[in-house]
Amino acid sequence: MTDRVNLNQQLVLDTESDEKQFLTFMMDEEEYGIDILAVQEIRGWEPVTVIPNSPPFVKGAMNLRGTIVPIIDLRQRFGITHIDYGPLTVVIVVSVTLKEQTKLMGIVVDAVSDVYSISEEKAKDVPDFQDSDNAQFVHGLVNVGEKMVVLLNLRKVLDLHDKSSVKSNGG
């Protein structure tokens, strides 16, 4: 009985881990990927309302058809030099479950790139970044053709309560 249950679970796991679709986007010449199922929509950048006393990577709040959605600049979150927002700058609205609450948040990235089907098994562990704060945000690395894509752990990226990851950046 228990054997069969285990087998079943394994089967389920196998099918699940088979191939997943990832949306990739560009930031500072690098390609990053997030689980496409977390993506709600992609919008152009528009000015937001500043939330007082918030960390610098929180750009502010946006009206998404009546819902207030906070917008996070991923460059600043990762400590990459800030660039001015241009016509290609997009906001990817994602939903993440943080502490059993599902939250909608927007992330500002340079440009949206592609959608890939990637087997998670192929993802390689992150090499030891040693002193880098950003290591926790990375779920794994995969090669797609010639390119390397960094798969992100959205839950870590968007957990603003995690004090260790709050890094102020003047940029």
Next chain:
Amino acid sequence: MSIDLSQFFDVFFEESFEGLDAMESELLNLEPGKEDQETINTIFRAAHSIKGGSGTFGFTAVSDFTHVLETLLDQIRNGQRQLTAEHVNLLLKAVDCLRAMLTALQAQQEPEQQDANELKQRFEAILNGDSCADNRGDESSKFENKSEDQMHLPITFQVDFKPLPYLFKTGNEPLYMIAELSELGELETRALHDELPKFKQLTPDDCYLYWRFFLTTTRGEAAIREIFEWVEDDAEISIVHCGGLFDEPETHIKQAESLQSVQAEPALPVEINAPSPAVTEVKTESATGKDARKNADPSTTSIRVGIDKVDSLINMVGELVITQAMLSQIGEQDITESSIAALQEGLAQLAHNTRDLQENVMRIRMLPISFVFSRFPRLVRDISQKLNKQVELKLIGEQTELDKTVMEKLSDPMVHLVRNSLDHGLETPEQRIAQGKDPVGTVTLNAFHQGGNIVIEIMDDGKGLDTDKIRNKAIQKGLIQELDDLSVDEINELIFMPGFSTADNVSEISGRGVGMDVVRKNIQALNGSVEVSSQAGVGSTFTIRLPLTLAILDGQLVQVAEHTYIIPLISIVESLQIDITKVSNVGKGLQVLRLRDEYIPILRLYDIFNHKGAREELDKTLLVVVETDNYKVGILVDDLLAQQQVVIKSLEANYQRVDGISGATILGDGTVSLIIDISGLIKLSGLRRPGSSELLVDLKTDEGVPA
């Protein structure tokens, strides 16, 4: 065959709680000796539906308990028994007990049986004590835990059950009743089909069959009647006693006689237990009731809405759709002079429709405040009995409407205030007579609308707040210094400080030192305020002010640098240009403005929120004077913009709590604007109350409690 009944649980609980509320309020109206038939009927009906429902859903504990209750009520209703004060007390306790049981069941827990069983035994003692009228005085028989109808010998009844043709349409199924009958004893069933029409004339959903049953049972006729009671009006039912295994018709007649003799003489209160254990019982019951209530899941509340309100909403949505169609039609045309005029007209209509719709949707959430008020007669009755005080409760403005969410959160603070009034405010009858007052004290609850607010006053004509005592206590607790010169109002205000209680004896009713500060915090969480005014020897009045709804707020838009914020209009006292000559610096960069007789601390919004590019010169800016908890501060802004109603949206839902901000809204141009939380802002600024070392809003106690 089997239907998942759990989908109806919510409705059942809702209706049962309503029924219990109705029972409670009607019971309080009952005066023994002067009982009104209609009142008793109402109570009986409520008990009856709870019994029926709980039986259907398999909550046997509840239905068994209600059954005894119902039996007693039935006897009172039929005039077989005189109502006594003890009955009323016992019934009230039963209501509490049922409420606790249902609450536990709602939270999917096993209900506490002990209280129920105790009460049930006492009910049965009353019932049995009477039905065995012959051996009254025999103590043991009184407590026999047997219900009346189980004591019969096996008797055979002939039951004729001839339902009217439309029986099925009322949702009744004879098969179930037959099954239930067969549980009572030995059953012989004959189905009679001589009324069955020709096949062509047969309507498939009519009932043409009727039945004759022969039932041999030890249970009485009442048990049979009970099975058919849902269909009483939809069928011809006759129950005839036709002899049985131990055919003793004479004993039956004797029993009937003895019952009649009982009718004649009123039930003696002697049969009821001494009142002292009754008091202790109340305590345990209320305690368990509260616990159970805490565990219940409060998130699944629902609201009953009149169908007319829903219909009018549907109409309005219809109009909205038409307007929308009209506008999109205009949008497709080429722009001409006339189409612009039509567009403007259409937009005006849209605005009108939207406003109507908004008002009506809000009205759905509004309920009369009597939902809160209705629990006080009982509370006052219980407490005044316990305290040996005579109290008259006056309710004014019960029809004042209030948002349901606000109402639910208002209940606890109000209970606290009323308890305080009874315990600390009102004097004992002796003291009142000595002071030349009416021995009966008065507590008045008054609700009315004022502007966009609802105001609730809790007044008593007691001794008022004892300012000396409060002052001494505050010094003792280190809340104020001995030398502080405080006005009477300021002293009274001290009772809202955390950990403050003047009760000499910590009683069950009040005085545990967690009191008024919690009341104030709860009411502030609703964007409201609470104040006290008092006059020694005349009485005290607590005034609660609340916004009518939590969803919409009248706001003043203000500008700071390029940012737009909203200050709730209700807290704004005035807005003015600063006269620099009246501004003085008081240490640590704090400036105050002398405004008439008051000193108003100036809070620079751009400073608190870390915004750059705002105007800093006092003479080029505006000061918005706001008041919270009887304390005024000035908020420095660049400019005042429009005033408008804003719909409150949660910032917390997708982000997190932000200090100094109570929520967000969306302005007409689609941008987000943040709503300022005045007390949060003061806390953020670190401003302290003058003459005290305490922060204006206590930091520690507020932490971790989301606003």
